Amino acid sequence: xxSSNRIPYEAPTEEGRFGDYGGRFVxxxxxxxxxxLTRLYVSVSQDPGFQAALAQELKDYVGRxxxxxxxxxxxxxAGGARIYLKREDLNHTGAHKINNTVxxxxxxxxxxxxxxxxxxxxxxxxVATATVAxxxxxxxxxxxxxxxxxRQSINVYRxxxxxxxxxxxxxxxxxxxxAMNEAMRDWVTNVDNTHYIIGSVAGPHPYPMLVxxxxxxxxQEARDQCLAAExxxxxxxxxxxxxxxxAMGLFYPFVDDDGVDIVGVEAGGEGLATGRHAAPLNAGTPxxxxxxxxxxxxxxxxQIVETHSVSAGLDYPxxxxxxxxxxxxxxxxxxxxxxxxxxxxxxxxxxxxxxMPALESSHAVAWTLREAARRPPxxxxxxxxxxxxxxxxxxxxxxDGIEV
Amino acid sequence: MSRLGERFETLAADxxxxxxxxxxxxxxxxxxxxxxxxxxxxxxADLIELGVPFSDPEAEGPTIQAGIERALAHDVTLADVLxxxxxxxxxxxxxxxxxxxxxxxxxxxxxxxxxxRAAHAGVDGIIVVNxxxxxxxxFRGALHxxxxxxxLLVAPTTTAERAAYIAxxxxxxxxYVSYKGVTGARRADARAVAKRLTEVRAAARGxxxxxxxxxxxxxxxAGIAPHADGVVVGSALVETMGCTAAASIPDRLQAQVRxxxxxxx
Ligand SMILES: Cc1ncc(COP(=O)(O)O)c(C=O)c1O
Numbered sequence: 001x002x003s004s005n006r007i008p009y010e011a012p013t014e015e016g017r018f019g020d021y022g023g024r025f026v027x028x029x030x031x032x033x034x035x036x037l038t039r040l041y042v043s044v045s046q047d048p049g050f051q052a053a054l055a056q057e058l059k060d061y062v063g064r065x066x067x068x069x070x071x072x073x074x075x076x077x078a079g080g081a082r083i084y085l086k087r088e089d090l091n092h093t094g095a096h097k098i099n100n101t102v103x104x105x106x107x108x109x110x111x112x113x114x115x116x117x118x119x120x121x122x123x124x125x126x127v128a129t130a131t132v133a134x135x136x137x138x139x140x141x142x143x144x145x146x147x148x149x150x151r152q153s154i155n156v157y158r159x160x161x162x163x164x165x166x167x168x169x170x171x172x173x174x175x176x177x178x179a180m181n182e183a184m185r186d187w188v189t190n191v192d193n194t195h196y197i198i199g200s201v202a203g204p205h206p207y208p209m210l211v212x213x214x215x216x217x218x219x220q221e222a223r224d225q226c227l228a229a230e231x232x233x234x235x236x237x238x239x240x241x242x243x244x245x246x247a248m249g250l251f252y253p254f255v256d257d258d259g260v261d262i263v264g265v266e267a268g269g270e271g272l273a274t275g276r277h278a279a280p281l282n283a284g285t286p287x288x289x290x291x292x293x294x295x296x297x298x299x300x301x302x303q304i305v306e307t308h309s310v311s312a313g314l315d316y317p318x319x320x321x322x323x324x325x326x327x328x329x330x331x332x333x334x335x336x337x338x339x340x341x342x343x344x345x346x347x348x349x350x351x352x353x354x355x356m357p358a359l360e361s362s363h364a365v366a367w368t369l370r371e372a373a374r375r376p377p378x379x380x381x382x383x384x385x386x387x388x389x390x391x392x393x394x395x396x397x398x399x400d401g402i403e404v
Numbered sequence: 405m406s407r408l409g410e411r412f413e414t415l416a417a418d419x420x421x422x423x424x425x426x427x428x429x430x431x432x433x434x435x436x437x438x439x440x441x442x443x444x445x446x447x448x449a450d451l452i453e454l455g456v457p458f459s460d461p462e463a464e465g466p467t468i469q470a471g472i473e474r475a476l477a478h479d480v481t482l483a484d485v486l487x488x489x490x491x492x493x494x495x496x497x498x499x500x501x502x503x504x505x506x507x508x509x510x511x512x513x514x515x516x517x518x519x520x521r522a523a524h525a526g527v528d529g530i531i532v533v534n535x536x537x538x539x540x541x542x543f544r545g546a547l548h549x550x551x552x553x554x555x556l557l558v559a560p561t562t563t564a565e566r567a568a569y570i571a572x573x574x575x576x577x578x579x580y581v582s583y584k585g586v587t588g589a590r591r592a593d594a595r596a597v598a599k600r601l602t603e604v605r606a607a608a609r610g611x612x613x614x615x616x617x618x619x620x621x622x623x624x625x626a627g628i629a630p631h632a633d634g635v636v637v638g639s640a641l642v643e644t645m646g647c648t649a650a651a652s653i654p655d656r657l658q659a660q661v662r663x664x665x666x667x668x669x
Contacts, residue, residue, distance in 0.1 A: 015538065025507060025534045027463045029559035029584055031566070171469065172459060184462045189585040191561065288534065289460060290508045301481035302512030303459040 009255040011322065015115035016205020016292075019328060021321035024204040026184070026291045029296075033191045038206040040107060045213065050106070057102050057219060061135070062092045066218075068225035068382070073352040074365075078372035081379035084234070085355070086222045088246065088386050095358065095387030096218060101197055103214035105132035108195035114193040115139040119183040121148055121176035121242070122313030122360065123155025123386055125199030130164035140164040142225045143182040145174040146330040148312045176242075176316045180290050193196060200243025201320030204291030208320050215249025217380035222382060224252050230380060236261045236371070237379045239384035240312050240363040241281065241334065246318035247388035262331065264323060267309035278307035280319050280379035281327050281334035294321040310339040310395065311359035316338075335365040345369060346389060346396065359365050359395065406528040406553050407500035408576040411450060412612045414635070421668050422577075422634025423448060423625070424614055425661055426504065428455035428471040429488055430480030431645050436653055438491045440645070443654035445499050447661025453531065453636065456485050456505030463533045465588035471642040482509040482518070485589030486525045493526035498654040502555060502576065504531040511634040522552060529553030537573040546575065553577075558604055560584050560596075567607035576614040580604055580632065585617070588639030594627035601631045622667025629668050637664060 011018045024034060029349040033287045044050040058064040066087045075083045088096040101118075108116060117140070121125030126142035133140035142159055146168045149156050159166050172178040180203075187196040201208045202214070227233050239247035239255060241264040254260045269277035277283065280295040287296045289304055297305050309315040326332040337345075343360060345366035349357050357365055361384070368383050375381070389396075397404045415422050425444045429437050441452055455468070457475040464472065483506075489501060503522070510518050510532065522530075529552050535543065537556055544554045553576030558567045560583060570580050580601065582592035597615060605613050615628050616636030625635045641657060648656050 023539055024536060025539055026536065026557070027581075028531055028536055028557045028570070029463075029561050029581060031536055031559075032561040032563065137530075171473075177460065181460050181462045185465075185586045188463060189589065191584055285512075287511055290462070291534070298508060298512060300512070301483065302509030303476070303481075304508070305459075 006256070010109065010263055011325065012205065012209055016209065018322045018325035019296050020286070021324040022205055022208055022292050024291060025293065026204045027188055029188050030191065034204055034206065036111065037107065040110060041206055044107065044110070054103055054106060058099065062098050062102060063090065064217065065221045066090050068222055068229065070229070071353050074349060075372065077348060077352050078369045080372040080377065081235070081330040081375035081381045082377065083368060083372055084090040084226065084380065084382045084383045086218060086250065086382060087357070088218060088384060089357065089361070089388035093124070093128050093131050094390065095124040095128070096215060096249060097125040097199060098131065098246060099217055099249065100199065100214040101125070101128040101132045104195065104197045105136055105138070108138070109136060111195060113193055113195040115190065116197055117141050117143070117183050117186050117194055118197045118199060119143045119176065119179040120199065120314055121179070122311065122358070123148070123152040123159065123391060124313060126164070126166065127155050127158050127162070127195050130159045130162035133164060134162045141165050141167055141186070143169055143186070144177040145169050145176060145179050147174040148176065150310050151395055152391055153394065160166060175307070175312070177318070184290070200245040201248045201322060202243040202290060202292065202318055208292065208306050208322055211245050211253045212248045212252055212322060215245050216252045218246065218249040218384065219251060219253035226380070226382060233257055233260050234380040234382040236263065236379070236381045238263050238265065238266050238364050238368050238381060239320060240314060240360050240386060241323060242252050242316050242360060243318070246321045246384050248320060248322055250384040255331065256341065262333065263367065264332055265363045266334060266336040267311060267314035267363060268336035269308035271338050272336060276308040277336065278309040278315050278317065279325060279336040280317060282336050286324065289318045292321045295319055295327070310342065311363065313358070314363065337363045341366045343399065355385070356389035357385055358389045359392045361386045366368045406551055406576065407498065408553055410526050412577065415450060421629040422450045422612065422614060423661070423665055424451040424453055424634060424636040425449040425637035425641055426453040426455060427641055427645060428457060428468065429476050429485040430457055430475030430478055431471040431642065432474045432650060434478055434480055434484065434488070436650050437488045439654045440657055441492050442496065443658040444661055445496060446524060447658040448665030449661050450634070452499060452501045452595060453504045454485065454489070454501055456482055456503050456509060458506040458509060461506060462584055465586040465639065467588040467639040468642050470646055474646065482513055486521050489525040489527055500528040502524070502529040502531055502650050503527055504533070507532050507535050510543070515543050519546045519550045519552065523550035527552060529555050530556070531555045531579060535569045540573060555579055556582055560600060562602050564607060567604050571608045571611050574611065577614050577633070578604070578608045579636070580613055580615045582615050582617045582628070587617060590618055591620065591624055592628055597628055598631040622664045626667040627663045
C-alpha cells in the first residue's frame with residue numbers, strides 16, 4: 001500500500017545508477033554492445049508483442065505461474081509466524097534462473113546473435129542458458145570455475161546433454177567470479193555474434209535492470225497469490241542473495257509496499273568472524289568489480305579476496321548494485337547464515353515438507369526458521385525457494401560421508 | 405604539461421614514432437621492476453606503461469594474466485608500485501611513465517590520496533581499463549589538479565561520434581585498441597587499423613594516438629606505426645619476463661625493445 005505522498009520508487013537512472021551504485025565499468029570495446037542492448041531492452045519493454053510472447057513462453061515452457069505454498073509443518077516446526085514458500089524450484093530446470101534466460105534469449109534473437117555465453121557457479125544458470133540455447137538452436141558456451149565443476153558435476157553433465165560446451169576456468173579462486181572474468185573476455189572477443197547472458201542482477205548497466213525486470217515475475221505472482229490466499233500482503237519477504245537475482249525478483253514488486261519488511265540472506269560460510277564467507281553486504285566495502293560499483297569483498301589494497309560457501313551459487317565476492325542501494329536506503333536488511341545452519345535447514349525442509357531445497361535457498365529457509373520463532377502466528381513470512389536441491393545431493397552426501 | 409606532452413612534442417619535432425612499452429610491476433618479482441624499466445629506456449622506449457597487478461584482470465589474455473599472477477604471488481600492491489616509481493625516478497627524470505590497471509585498487513586507496521602519492525612518485529598519467537569516459541569525471545579532476553593525465557581508450561566498436569567525446573575527455577594520448585579481444589590474442593591487422601585510424605585521428609583533434617594490442621615485434625610495429633603517432637608493446641615483453649632468469653631480464657628486454665625501435669626508425 002503505497003502512501004499517497006510518497007514518490008514511487010524509480011531506479012536506475014538512464015546511466016544505470018542506483019544511487020551511488022551500478023554504472024558501467026567495463027572495457028571500451030563493450031560499450032557499444034551495452035548501448036545496443038539497452039536501446040533494444042527499452043524498446044521491447046514497451047512492446048506489447050514482445051511482452052505477450054514472453055508471457056506465453058513463461059507459461060508454456062517454464063511452467064509458470066509457480067505455486068505459493070503454505071508450509072504448515074515447517075511453520076509448526078519453527079513455532080511462530082506462518083511461512084509461505086514461493087516455489088521457484090518447480091520451474092523447468094529447477095530454479096528461478098530460467099526466468100531470466102528465456103527473456104535474454106529472446107533479446108539475443110532480436111539482435112540476430114547466433115551464440116550465447118554465460119558464467120555459472122552452481123550450474124543452474126548454465127543449465128538454464130544451455131536450455132534456451134537448445135530451444136532456439138543457438139550455439140552455447142558456459143564458463144565455470146574448476147572448483148565448481150567438481151562440486152556441481154550433475155549440472156555439468158546436464159549442460160553437456162543439452163549440447164552446450166562447458167569451459168573450465170582455472171584462474172584465481174576457480175569459482176564464479178573467475179568464470180565471469182572469462183565470460184567477459186569471450187564477449188570482448190566475440191561481441192559481433194555473441195550475446196552474454198549474465199545470470200544475476202550484477203554486471204554493467206543494463207544487466208542489473210533487465211535481469212531484475214525478467215525476475216520480477218516472481219514477486220508479481222507472489223504478491224497476487226498472497227492477496228488471494230490471505231487477503232493481505234505478507235509482513236516479511238526473505239530470499240538468499242548471491243548476485244541477488246532471485247531476491248530482487250521477489251522484492252522489487254513490493255518496493256513501494258511500506259508495510260512489507262524485506263530481508264536478504266547472504267552466505268556466512270564458516271562464519272563472518274572467520275573471514276571465510278561470501279557476505280559483501282554484511283562485511284564488505286563499496287568498490288568496482290565486473291562492471292559495476294557495489295559492495296564487494298576486497299583486501300586493504302583493493303584485491304578481490306576468495307570467498308567461501310558450501311553453496312556454489314552464493315560463492316561470489318560481489319552483489320548486484322541495487323541491493324547495495326537498498327541496503328544504504330534501509331529498504332532491505334541483509335543478514336547471513338553460515339554453512340552449518342543452511343545445511344540444517346536443508347534437512348528440516350526435506351523432512352517437514354518433502355521438499356528438497358537448493359543449498360542456496362536453504363540459507364533463506366534457515367534464517368526464516370530463526371525469525372518465524374520470534375514472530376506471532378498472525379504474521380506472514382514469504383520465502384523465495386529459489387531452486388531445488390537435486391544438484392546438491394553429492395555435496396550433502398559428501399558431508400555425511402556417503403558416496404552416491 | 406606532464407612529461408607526456410613534452411615527450412610527444414619532441415617526438416613530433418624529430419619526426420619519430422613513439423614506442424610505448426608495458427610490463428607488470430612486480431613481475432616476476434619486485435626487485436626486477438626498476439632495473440627492467442631502465443632497460444626498456446636503454447632499448448629505446450619513449451614511454452613506459454607500468455601495469456598495476458589486480459586479482460581480476462578481465463581484459464587481459466593469458467600472457468599478461470600470468471605476469472599479473474607472478475606479481476601477486478609477491479603480494480605487490482598499488483603502494484608498492486608507487487615505491488617502485490619513486491625508485492625509478494631517482495635515476496630517470498625524463499621518461500614518461502603511465503600506470504595501467506583496473507579501478508578497484510585506485511578506488512580503495514582513494515582518488516585524492518592516490519593522486520597525491522602518485523604525483524610525488526613521478527607518475528605522469530594513468531590508464532584504467534575498466535573506466536570508460538562516462539565514469540571517469542571524478543578521477544580525472546583529481547589527476548588534473550596534480551598535473552597528471554587520464555589516458556582513455558578507443559576500440560574498434562567505438563562510433564566516430566563517441567571517439568570524439570572520448571578524445572575530448574582524455575589527455576596525454578589516446579589509446580586505440582587494434583582489435584576486439586583481450587591482450588596478446590592475435591596480431592594487429594594493419595589494413596583494418598589504417599582504415600579506422602583516419603577517423604580516430606580526426607576525432608582526436610591533435611591528441612597523439614597510440615595503437616596497442618597485437619604488436620609483438622619490429623615487423624608488426626613498423627606495419628602499424630605509419631598510421632599512428634606510436635605503438636604500444638605489451639604481451640611480447642611480459643612473455644619475456646615469464647621465461648627469462650631474473651638476472652638476464654634487463655639485457656633481454658633491452659635487446660627486444662631495440663629490435664622494435666630500429667624497425668620503427
Ligand atoms: C537455486 C539458486 N538460488 C540462488 C542462486 C544465487 O543467485 P541469485 O542471488 O542471483 O539469485 C543460485 C545461483 O546459482 C541458485 O542456483
